[in-house]
Amino acid sequence: xxxxxxxxxxxxxxxxxxxxxVNLSLEPGKVxxxxxxxxxxxxxxxxxxxxxxxxxxxxxxAQLEGVDILDMEAEERAAAGLFLAFQYPVEIPGVxxxxxxxxxxxxxRKLRGEEEMSAGEFLKVVRAKAKDLxxxxxxxxxxxxxxxxxxxxxxxxxxxxxxxxxxxxxxDETDSGLDVDAMKLVAQGVNALRDDKRTFLVITHYQRLxxxxxxxxxxxxxxxxxxxxxxxxxxxEVENNGYADLLEETA
Amino acid sequence: xxxSSQNTSSSRALRDAQLIDSSGAWAxxxxxxxxxxxxxAGLPQRRDEYWKYTRPDAFxxxxxxxxxxLRKSLEIFHQRTTVLVTFEDGKIQSxxxxxxxxxxxxxxxxxxxxxxHWARDIYGRLEAAGQTPVQRxxxxxxxxxxxxxxxxxxxxxxxxxxxxxxxxxxQTDAIIHNVIQVAAGAEVTLIETGQYGARxxxxxxxxxxxxxxxxxxxxxxxxxRHLLTHIFxxxxxxxxxxxxxxTAGGQLTRNExxxxxxxxxxxxxxxxxxxxxxxFHHDDTVFITHDAVNCESRQVFKKVLRNGAVGVFxxxxxxxxxxQKTDGYQISQSLLLDDDSQFLAKPxxxxxxxxxxxxxxxxxxxxxxxxLFYLRSRGVPEAQAVDLLTLSFVAEAIEEIDDAxxxxxxxxxxxxxxxxx
Ligand SMILES: Nc1ncnc2c1ncn2[C@@H]1O[C@H](COP(=O)(O)OP(=O)(O)OP(=O)(O)O)[C@@H](O)[C@H]1O
Ligand SMILES: [Mg+2]
Numbered sequence: 001x002x003x004x005x006x007x008x009x010x011x012x013x014x015x016x017x018x019x020x021x022v023n024l025s026l027e028p029g030k031v032x033x034x035x036x037x038x039x040x041x042x043x044x045x046x047x048x049x050x051x052x053x054x055x056x057x058x059x060x061x062a063q064l065e066g067v068d069i070l071d072m073e074a075e076e077r078a079a080a081g082l083f084l085a086f087q088y089p090v091e092i093p094g095v096x097x098x099x100x101x102x103x104x105x106x107x108x109r110k111l112r113g114e115e116e117m118s119a120g121e122f123l124k125v126v127r128a129k130a131k132d133l134x135x136x137x138x139x140x141x142x143x144x145x146x147x148x149x150x151x152x153x154x155x156x157x158x159x160x161x162x163x164x165x166x167x168x169x170x171x172d173e174t175d176s177g178l179d180v181d182a183m184k185l186v187a188q189g190v191n192a193l194r195d196d197k198r199t200f201l202v203i204t205h206y207q208r209l210x211x212x213x214x215x216x217x218x219x220x221x222x223x224x225x226x227x228x229x230x231x232x233x234x235x236x237e238v239e240n241n242g243y244a245d246l247l248e249e250t251a
Numbered sequence: 252x253x254x255s256s257q258n259t260s261s262s263r264a265l266r267d268a269q270l271i272d273s274s275g276a277w278a279x280x281x282x283x284x285x286x287x288x289x290x291x292a293g294l295p296q297r298r299d300e301y302w303k304y305t306r307p308d309a310f311x312x313x314x315x316x317x318x319x320x321l322r323k324s325l326e327i328f329h330q331r332t333t334v335l336v337t338f339e340d341g342k343i344q345s346x347x348x349x350x351x352x353x354x355x356x357x358x359x360x361x362x363x364x365x366x367x368h369w370a371r372d373i374y375g376r377l378e379a380a381g382q383t384p385v386q387r388x389x390x391x392x393x394x395x396x397x398x399x400x401x402x403x404x405x406x407x408x409x410x411x412x413x414x415x416x417x418x419x420x421x422q423t424d425a426i427i428h429n430v431i432q433v434a435a436g437a438e439v440t441l442i443e444t445g446q447y448g449a450r451x452x453x454x455x456x457x458x459x460x461x462x463x464x465x466x467x468x469x470x471x472x473x474x475x476r477h478l479l480t481h482i483f484x485x486x487x488x489x490x491x492x493x494x495x496x497x498t499a500g501g502q503l504t505r506n507e508x509x510x511x512x513x514x515x516x517x518x519x520x521x522x523x524x525x526x527x528x529x530x531f532h533h534d535d536t537v538f539i540t541h542d543a544v545n546c547e548s549r550q551v552f553k554k555v556l557r558n559g560a561v562g563v564f565x566x567x568x569x570x571x572x573x574x575q576k577t578d579g580y581q582i583s584q585s586l587l588l589d590d591d592s593q594f595l596a597k598p599x600x601x602x603x604x605x606x607x608x609x610x611x612x613x614x615x616x617x618x619x620x621x622x623l624f625y626l627r628s629r630g631v632p633e634a635q636a637v638d639l640l641t642l643s644f645v646a647e648a649i650e651e652i653d654d655a656x657x658x659x660x661x662x663x664x665x666x667x668x669x670x671x672x
Contacts, residue, residue, distance in 0.1 A: 073633070075630050092622055104626075107631045
C-alpha cells in the first residue's frame with residue numbers, strides 16, 4: 001500500500017535534517033504502529049507524507065499503491081486515498097463542521113472524477129457515523145473544532161476519516177487527550193474501518209491504544225530513523241522498559 | 252461628460268436655490284441651515300486629517316465619468332418576503348411606494364413639500380449633531396441639496412423587512428437622503444441593495460426611541476462606482492441599533508457611521524465585511540459616542556484584500572463623563588491575500604468615565620498556513636480552501652446579524668461571489 005524508501009527530510013528554512021533514511025513497507029489490510037521518543041520525527045513523517053509545506057525531501061521516495069506521492073499536492077494525495085488524523089486538529093471558526101465535511105467529501109470525489117454526494121445522502125451517512133462516535137447534532141453544526149475539548153477534536157478526526165473512507169490512514173497520537181471511554185470509542189471507530197485492503201499507520205506513545213487497535217507490526221523510531229521493527233510484543237517492551245535499551249542496542 | 256439631469260444637483264453645489272424655494276416650511280429651514288453648515292465647513296481637502304487615508308477628490312469633483320453597471324444583488328434576498336421600495340437612476344419610484352402595517356412610507360419630495368412633517372425633528376438634525384468634533388461637510392451638502400429619499404415612520408413591529416433596491420445605469424450622480432423614525436418599542440429591518448448612482452452621496456438618519464429596535468443590512472456591489480455613505484443614529488434607552496454592510500465590489504467606498512447613545516441600557520452594533528480585488532478602496536469610518544449609562548457598542552470590521560486592494564478603518568469610541576458601565580468593543584481586521592494589498596487602521600478610544608470596559612484591536616494577516624494545510628489534507632483544493640478560510644475570517648462580522656435567515660443569505664451571496672472570482 002505505502003512504500004517508503006530511504007526518506008531523508010530537512011527543514012526548508014534551516015539546515016536541520018529531521019528524517020535520516022526512513023524505510024517502511026505497509027501492506028494492504030495491515031495495522032502498523034510507530035512508537036518513539038519525543039522529537040524523533042514521527043509527526044514530521046506524517047506531515048511529509050500528507051504534503052505539508054516547509055519540508056524538503058533530500059533523498060528517497062514514498063509510493064502509495066505504486067505511485068510516487070511526494071510531488072503531489074496535499075489535496076491530490078487525499079483524493080488518492082491518504083488521510084492524516086492530526087496530532088493537533090486545527091480550529092476553523094465560522095465554518096460549520098458539517099459544511100466542512102461535505103466540502104471535503106465532494107472535493108475528493110470531484111478530484112477523482114466521481115459524482116458528488118447529494119445533500120440528502122450525505123446527511124444520512126454523516127448522522128449514522130457521528131452517532132457511532134457519540135458526536136451529537138450540535139457538535140456537527142458548530143464551527144470546525146472550535147471550542148471542542150481535546151477528546152472531541154480527536155473523535156472529530158475519526159469522523160472525518162470515516163466519511164472520507166481513505167485507503168491509507170495515518171493516525172498521529174489520536175489517543176492523546178482521550179479518556180478511557182473515548183479511547184474505546186475511537187478504537188471502535190478505527191476497527192470498524194479495518195478491512196483486508198485498508199492500511200493504518202498508528203503513531204502512539206502508549207501501549208494502551210494498541211490493546212484496542214491490535215497492530216500487526218510495531219516500529220520504533222528514533223532520531224529520524226526506524227531503529228527496530230517487531231510484533232506487538234515490542235510495544236509491551238517499550239511500555240515496561242522505555243527506550244533506553246533499544247537506543248543502546250542501535251547506538 | 253457631466254451628469255446633471257434636471258433633478259440631480261451636482262455633488263459640489265452647496266446650495267440649491269430652486270429647491271429651497273419650492274420646499275415647505277420645515278424643509279426650507281433644514282436645507283438652508285445645512286447649506287450654511289456646508290459653506291462654513293467647506294468641502295473636504297486632501298490635507299484634512301480626517302481624510303488621511305482616503306482622497307476626497309472623487310466625491311467632490313464636478314463630473315461623473317464612471318461607467319457603472321451592477322450585478323443582480325436584488326436576488327440575494329429573493330427567498331424572503333420584503334416590502335420593496337425601488338430607486339431608478341437616483342430617483343425613488345414614488346408612484347409604486349408600497350404600504351405595510353405599523354409604518355408609513357413616503358418620498359422626501361412629498362414630505363418636504365409640506366410645511367409640517369414628523370421628519371422635521373430628524374432630517375438634518377442628526378447630521379448636524381454628527382458634525383462635531385470632526386466636520387462631515389459632504390453630509391451637510393447632502394442635507395442641503397438632496398431631493399430624493401425615503402421617509403419611513405415606524406410605529407410598531409413591522410413584520411417584513413423594508414427593502415430598498417436601487418438600480419442605475421450609466422453616469423448618474425445620486426444624492427439620497429433617507430430618514431427613519433422608530434417609535435418607542437417599535438421594530439423594523441431595513442435592507443439596502445443595488446446602487447443609487449455611478450457616484451452616490453447617501454445619508455441615512457435613524458432615530459430609535461426608547462426600547463425601539465432597528466436592524467440594517469446593506470449589500471454594496473457594483474464595479475466602477477464611487478460611493479460615500481453616512482449613517483447618523485440617535486439611540487434611546489434600552490433601544491437596539493444594528494447595521495451590517497457587505498461590500499463585494501465598487502472602486503471606491505467610504506461608509507461613515509456616527510452614533511449617539513443617549514439613553515441608558517442601549518445596545519448598538521456596526522459591522523462590515525468587504526471583499527476587495529484590484530482597484531478597490533474601502534473605508535469604514537465610525538464614531539460612537541456613549542452618553543448614557545450601561546450601554547454596549549460593538550464595531551466588527553473584516554476586510555479581505557487582494558491584487559492591490561486597499562482597506563481603511565478609522566473607528567472611535569468616545570465615552571463621555573458619566574457614561575459609566577460602558578461596554579465598548581471594537582475590532583478591525585484584514586486578511587491580505589497577497590503582498591500588494593494594504594490595510595490602514597486608526598482605532599481610537601477616548602474615555603472620560605472611570606467604570607468602563609472597552610477593548611479594541613486591529614490586525615493584518617495572511618492566510619493561516621496550518622489551517623490551509625488542514626483543509627487541503629482533507630482533499631479541498633487550494634483555491635477553494637482559501638475561499639473557505641475567507642468565509643471563516645469574515646464570519647465574526649456576519650454573526651452580528653440577528654436574523655439567521657438574512658445572515659444565511661449574506662453568507663450564500665459571499666460564497667457565490669467568491670467562487671465566481
Ligand atoms: N517546522 C519546524 N521547525 C523547527 N523544528 C522542527 C519543525 N518541525 C519539526 N521540527 C523538529 O524536528 C524534530 C521532530 O519533530 P516531530 O514533531 O516530528 O517529532 P515527534 O516524533 O512527532 O515528537 P512527539 O512525540 O513529541 O510528537 C523535533 O526536534 C522538532 O523540534
Ligand atoms: Mg508528534
